[in-house]
Amino acid sequence: MKIKGIFLDREKNTDxxxxxxxxxxxxxAVPLPAGCKASVRTGQWVLRGNSICDGEKAVHASVSGKVEEIRTIAGPDGxxxxxxxxxxxxxxxxxxxxxxxxxKESFIAAVKASGSPAGEKLEKAKSADVMxxxxxESEQYLxxxxxxxxxxxxxxxxGIALTEKLMGIGKTYIAVASDCKEAFAAMEKVSAKVPDTTTVKLRCDHPGGSDLMLVNNVTGRGIKPTETAAEKNVLVLLPSEVAFIASYFETGMPFVERRVTVDGDLVKTPCIMRAPIGTPLSALLAFADANIKPxxxxxxxxxxxxxxxxxxxxPLGAEDSAVLIFMKPIEAGKGSLKTSEKATNCIKCGRCAQACPAKLMPMKIEKALKKRNKAALERLRPDLCxxxxxxxxxxxxxRELNEVMRQAAEIFGGKGGEQS
Ligand code: SF4
Ligand code: SF4
Known part of the structure; x- marks a missing residue:
């Protein structure tokens, strides 16, 4: 059975x-992954595409110039x-x-050496037979x-042809949301060219791009909220990752830039840019004529x-697809953002449970959390969020239910509150 999500306001000013x-x-400021050290020194000159990192993961200079410093930056995740x-x-x-x-081995090693996030995904999905x-992109603005x-x-x-051949993939699906008609037509042309590839139209509901909904709704393989696509032998890559793989094997230029959408009510010229990894958000916002003061x-x-x-x-990270800036108080219920409207009592309407793709009951979990009722939490499984x-x-x-889920999962002992 297909898993259904919810329809969000369609705010896509840059589509x-x-x-x-x-x-x-x-x-x-090119971010280095945890556990990796810079392989360059202050004062050293680098060219765009030079390796700048020692360790398991590859990182490359996204511009040519002089290394000014190796800086520790306090980010939202540490x-x-x-x-x-x-x-x-x-x-x-x-x-x-x-x-x-x-x-397969040399393909995965090569893509990992490019610094693209696709490398890790290939590594995890070594046994995949479907891609x-x-x-x-179910979220607003993306x-x-x-x-x-x-x-x-x-x-x-x-990129699909190369990945299919070297990863031993027998079937590829290109998943496009039903509200992206032009993209669907473009991808149908792609699937007509590549053997064993089909473009599928999915409902434009959220979180349609999660492993949970994609794997279930596209392949029909049963997947639990705690499982990843790779565990179901499904390799999931973004269109940009597949395109990058092809361009990398054509040009040899590693992963040094990405597309990023800049939007929000303080942005005068919402746009999609191609920007070097490590570009300060301020430079992206300035280019889009954003007024950051209020x-x-x-x-x-x-x-x-x-x-x-x-x-x-x-700095812009390798997986950051958008930078959004707002003056209006964000309405309650928009993702993980703090609500600026006062929450009122639960009216037991059940809409949160109906909306949940993991079939959880957030209102009951909130109640159990308030009472610190561990037995109830064990039954309600907030860790599946x-x-x-x-x-x-x-x-x-x-009500800020996603924060409730995060706290409940902590008490339960699971991770919870993480997008798969
Ligand atoms: S918490 Fe759930 S049941 Fe309560 S008001 Fe909100 S959506 Fe309705
Ligand atoms: S409980 Fe978790 S998985 Fe379910 S709707 Fe809320 S955030 Fe999504």
Missing amino acids: RSLTIALPTPERV SFEAVVIKADEEQKDAAVKIPRAED IVNGI TAENRCMLDDGELIAA AEKLIIGGMMTGRSVTDTEL IGCGSCTYICPAK
């Missing part, structure tokens, strides 16, 4: 915008190190080698993947599952 290349920012590079005038690319891969290209599907059809086709909310990612931050100098924010969004009493 017809073209991608604009952001002029090279003055400096970038501190991390970043290599700060002051960009030079010339912007030169490193001499890169075109990667080669003959089999889903996840073109579902449009970067839609744009990729409209612009990068050739690369997506080449900002109430700055969000990296989507309205429902993104992270609320305050520092406009935080995938953090989609739908319960909070739908609640007429403006």
Whole structure:
């Protein structure tokens, strides 16, 4: 049986915008993954595409210039190190080698060496026999993947063919939401070109792009909220990741930039940019003519599952698809954001439970949490929450149920409150 989500307000101001290349920012702070150390020193010159990190994960300079410092930055998920590079005038690319891969192991190793988040996904889904290209952007404002599907059809086709061949994938589905008609038409052209590939139209409900809904609704494989797509032998990649794989095997240029949507009521010119990894949010916002002074909310990612931050100098990360900035108080129920409207008593309408793709009962979990009733929590399983924010969004009493779920899962001992 298909899992249904909820329909969100369709606020996508940039779904017809073209991608604009952001002029090279003055400096970038390229984030290093936890456990990795910078392989460059202060004062060293780097070219775009040079490796700048020692450790298991690959990170590359996203601009050419001089390393100013290795800085520790306090981010929303804790501190991390970043290599700060002051960009030079010339912007030169490193001499890169075109990667080669003959089999699954060498393919995964090559994509991991590119620094793309796709590398980790391939590693985790080594036994996958099915691939889903996840073109579902169910959250408000997000449009970067839609744009990729409209612009990068050739690369997506080449990336699917390469991934199918080297990962031993027998069937690929390109999942597109029913409200993205042009993207669907573009992807149908792709699936006509690549063997064993079908474009499927899904409801534009949220969280349609979660592993839970995608794997269940596209492949029919039963998946529990605690399981990942990889555990069901399904490889899920974004259109931009598949397109990147093709371009990397064509040009050898590692993962140094990404598409990012900049939007919100303080943004005069909402747009989609192609920006170097590590670009300060302030540079993205300035390019989109955003007035950041009266900002109430700055969000990296989507309205429902993104992270609320305050520092406009935080750098753009490898997986940050949007930067949203608002003056209006965000209505209650928008993802993990703090409500600015006062919550009222639960009216027991049951809408939160109806909205939950994991079939949880947030109102009962809230009650059990208040009473610190561990036995009830064990029965109600808040640890199965995938953090989609739908319960909070739908609640007429403006209750912050996603925060309830997070706390309840902590008491229960599970992780909870995390988007799969
Ligand atoms: S309880 Fe968790 S999974 Fe269910 S709707 Fe709320 S946030 Fe989503
Ligand atoms: S949606 Fe809100 S008001 Fe309705 S049952 Fe759930 S918590 Fe109570």
